[in-house]
Amino acid sequence: MKGAWRAADIRAAEKTLMAKLPEGTLMQRAAAGLARRCAGLLQDRYGGVYGRTVLVLAGSGDNGGDAMYAGAALARRGADVRVIRLSDRIHGASYRALEAAGGRPLPGPPARIDLVIDGIVGIGGRGALRERAAEVVGEAAAATASDGGSPVVVAVDVPSGVDVDTGDVPDASAAVRADVTVTFGALKPAHVVGAAAVHSGLVDLVDIGLAEHLVTKPAVQVPDRTDIAGWWPSHGSTDDKYTRGVVGLATGSDNYPGAAVLSVAGALAGPTGYVRYAGTAAREIRERFPSVVCTDSVGSAGRAQAWVCGSGLGTDERAAAELRAVLAKPVPVILDADALTLLADGSMARPLREREAATVITPHDREFARIAGAEPGGDRVESALQLAAQMNAVVLLKGDRTIVAAPDGTAFANPTGSVALATAGTGDVLAGLLGSLLAAGLPAPHAALAAAYVHGLAGRVAAGSGPVVSPDVADALREAVVLATR
Numbered sequence: 001m002k003g004a005w006r007a008a009d010i011r012a013a014e015k016t017l018m019a020k021l022p023e024g025t026l027m028q029r030a031a032a033g034l035a036r037r038c039a040g041l042l043q044d045r046y047g048g049v050y051g052r053t054v055l056v057l058a059g060s061g062d063n064g065g066d067a068m069y070a071g072a073a074l075a076r077r078g079a080d081v082r083v084i085r086l087s088d089r090i091h092g093a094s095y096r097a098l099e100a101a102g103g104r105p106l107p108g109p110p111a112r113i114d115l116v117i118d119g120i121v122g123i124g125g126r127g128a129l130r131e132r133a134a135e136v137v138g139e140a141a142a143a144t145a146s147d148g149g150s151p152v153v154v155a156v157d158v159p160s161g162v163d164v165d166t167g168d169v170p171d172a173s174a175a176v177r178a179d180v181t182v183t184f185g186a187l188k189p190a191h192v193v194g195a196a197a198v199h200s201g202l203v204d205l206v207d208i209g210l211a212e213h214l215v216t217k218p219a220v221q222v223p224d225r226t227d228i229a230g231w232w233p234s235h236g237s238t239d240d241k242y243t244r245g246v247v248g249l250a251t252g253s254d255n256y257p258g259a260a261v262l263s264v265a266g267a268l269a270g271p272t273g274y275v276r277y278a279g280t281a282a283r284e285i286r287e288r289f290p291s292v293v294c295t296d297s298v299g300s301a302g303r304a305q306a307w308v309c310g311s312g313l314g315t316d317e318r319a320a321a322e323l324r325a326v327l328a329k330p331v332p333v334i335l336d337a338d339a340l341t342l343l344a345d346g347s348m349a350r351p352l353r354e355r356e357a358a359t360v361i362t363p364h365d366r367e368f369a370r371i372a373g374a375e376p377g378g379d380r381v382e383s384a385l386q387l388a389a390q391m392n393a394v395v396l397l398k399g400d401r402t403i404v405a406a407p408d409g410t411a412f413a414n415p416t417g418s419v420a421l422a423t424a425g426t427g428d429v430l431a432g433l434l435g436s437l438l439a440a441g442l443p444a445p446h447a448a449l450a451a452a453y454v455h456g457l458a459g460r461v462a463a464g465s466g467p468v469v470s471p472d473v474a475d476a477l478r479e480a481v482v483l484a485t486r
C-alpha cells in the first residue's frame with residue numbers, strides 16, 4: 001500500500017531530514033532524479049538529449065529551483081534549454097547554474113519545444129495559477145515538437161495549478177496537464193485523487209531519503225496488486241459452497257430487471273460459493289444464471305453472510321420494505337442506488353444506527369448529495385470521511401479515482417479506474433462483486449477497495465475490444481480477478 005501525504009507533513013519531514021544534511025542536498029537529489037527522468041523521456045521519444053529544445057517554466061520558489069537545476073543538467077548534455085521566469089524573484093543559484101550551462105532566458109515560449117519542465121509551483125502553490133503563468137502554460141502546450149507532435153510535459157513535484165492536499169483543480173484551464181509528474185520523497189493526494197490525479201499523468205516517485213521521517217498517518221492510501229492479491233479470499237480443500245460464503249441480493253424491480261442481472265453477474269465473479277437472489281427479476285436470473293437460488297423477497301430467502309440492496313430496486317413501498325428487511329440482518333450489507341435514495345428522507349436512520357454489522361454505501365456524486373445534503377466538495381476524501389463518520393458506514397464514493405472512506409478516519413483511493421466504466425449499469429456489477437467479497441469475510445474497507453480495483457481492471461479489459469457496455473464489464477471480471485490476484 002502506498003501512502004500520500006499532505007504538504008504540511010512533507011515539509012515537517014523535510015525539516016527533520018534537512019537538519020542532518022548539508023544545505024541544498026535535498027534539492028540536488030530532487031533535481032538529479034528529475035533530470036534523469038527528463039533525459040529518459042527525450043531518449044525514448046526523440047532518440048537522445050543532444051539538440052532537443054527544452055523549455056523550463058520557473059516560478060519563484062524551490063520548485064523553480066528543482067526545474068532549473070535539472071535544466072542545467074540537460075544543457076550540459078547538449079540540450080538547447082530556454083527558461084521563462086514567471087516572477088522577478090527567482091531561485092538564484094539554480095538560475096546561475098542554468099546560465100553557466102548555456103541555458104537562455106526567453107520572454108515567452110518558442111514555437112518549437114520538445115519538452116516542457118513545469119517548475120512554476122510545487123507544494124507551495126495556492127489556488128488557480130495566476131494569469132501570466134496560466135497564459136504561458138497554454139502557449140507552451142500549444143507549441144510543436146520537432147517530430148510534429150505536442151511537447152512532452154513534465155511536472156516537477158505536482159502539476160502547477162492543482163490543489164496539492166485535496167486533488168481539486170480549481171480552474172482546469174489554468175492548470176498544467178502533465179504527461180509525467182516527477183515527485184520527491186512521497187506521493188501527495190493530488191497524485192492519487194480528484195481531477196489533479198488526471199492532470200498528474202504518470203507519477204514517478206524519486207527517493208530523496210524522506211520516507212523514514214514521515215511520522216504522520218498518510219492522508220490517503222493507494223493499494224497495489226499485491227495488496228489485492230493478499231486480501232482476496234482463497235479456498236481450501238475442506239471448503240464447501242457454504243463455507244466460501246453466501247451472498248444475497250435484493251436488487252432489480254419490474255422496471256429495472258437488468259440491474260438484478262448485472263448485480264448477480266458481479267456477485268458470481270466473486271469468491272463466494274453460493275448466490276441467492278430475492279426479488280421480482282427471478283425469471284430473468286434463472287434463465288441467465290441457473291446456479292442462483294431465487295425467491296421473491298428477502299424474508300423468504302435463506303441465510304446469507306452479506307446482503308446487497310438497492311441496485312434498480314425502485315423506491316416504492318415494496319422496495320422500502322425490502323430495504324428494512326435487509327437492514328435488520330445481522331450481517332454486512334451494501335446499500336447501492338435506490339437504497340441510497342430511500343435513506344435520504346431519514347426514515348431509515350434508526351435501523352441504520354442500530355446495525356452492528358458493517359454497512360457499506362456506494363454513492364456517485366448525486367446520490368451522495370441526496371444523503372449528505374450537498375455533492376462532495378473539492379476535497380473528495382474529506383467529504384467521504386465526513387459521511388462515513390456521520391453514518392457509521394464505509395463510503396465507496398464513485399468516480400475516476402473511487403474513494404473508500406472508513407468511519408475510523410482511514411481513506412483509500414483506487415488506482416485502476418477507467419473512463420470505460422462511465423456507462424449505465426456498471427455500478428450494479430460493482431455492488432454484486434462487493435457483496436461477494438463481504439460475504440466471503442473480507443473486512444468492509446478491504447472488500448470495497450478490492451471490488452473497485454478489480455472492477456476498474458475489468459473496465460480496462462473490456463475496453464480492449466471496443467466500446468463498452470456494462471454486461472461487458474461483468475464478463476471481464478473473471479479475467480480481471482486473475483490479473484489482480486495471480
Ligand SMILES: NC(=O)C1=CN([C@@H]2O[C@H](COP(=O)(O)OP(=O)(O)OC[C@H]3O[C@@H](n4cnc5c(N)ncnc54)[C@H](OP(=O)(O)O)[C@@H]3O)[C@@H](O)[C@H]2O)[C@@H](O)CC1
Pocket residue numbers: 010011014026027030059060061062063064066120121122123124125126127128129130133156157158184185208210
Ligand atoms: N519539501 C521537500 O521535501 C522538497 C521540496 N523541494 C521542492 O520545493 C518545492 C516547494 O518549494 P517552495 O516551498 O519554495 O514553494 P513552491 O512550490 O516553489 O511555490 C511557492 C511560490 O509559488 C508562488 N505561487 C503560489 N501560488 C501560486 C499561484 N497560484 N500562481 C502562481 N504562483 C504561485 C508563490 O509566490 P508568491 O505568492 O510569493 O508571489 C511562492 O513563492 C517542492 O514542491 C519541491 O519541488 C525539493 O527541492 C526538495 C525536497
Ligand SMILES: Nc1ncnc2c1ncn2[C@@H]1O[C@H](COP(=O)(O)OP(=O)(O)O)[C@@H](O)[C@H]1O
Pocket residue numbers: 337364398399400401402417418419420421422423424425426427428429430455
Ligand atoms: N469518468 C469516469 N471515469 C472512471 N470511472 C467512472 C467514471 N464515471 C463513472 N465511473 C465508474 O462507473 C461506475 C458507475 O456507477 P453508477 O453511476 O452507480 O452506475 P449505474 O447506477 O448505472 O450502475 C462506478 O464504478 C464509477 O466509479
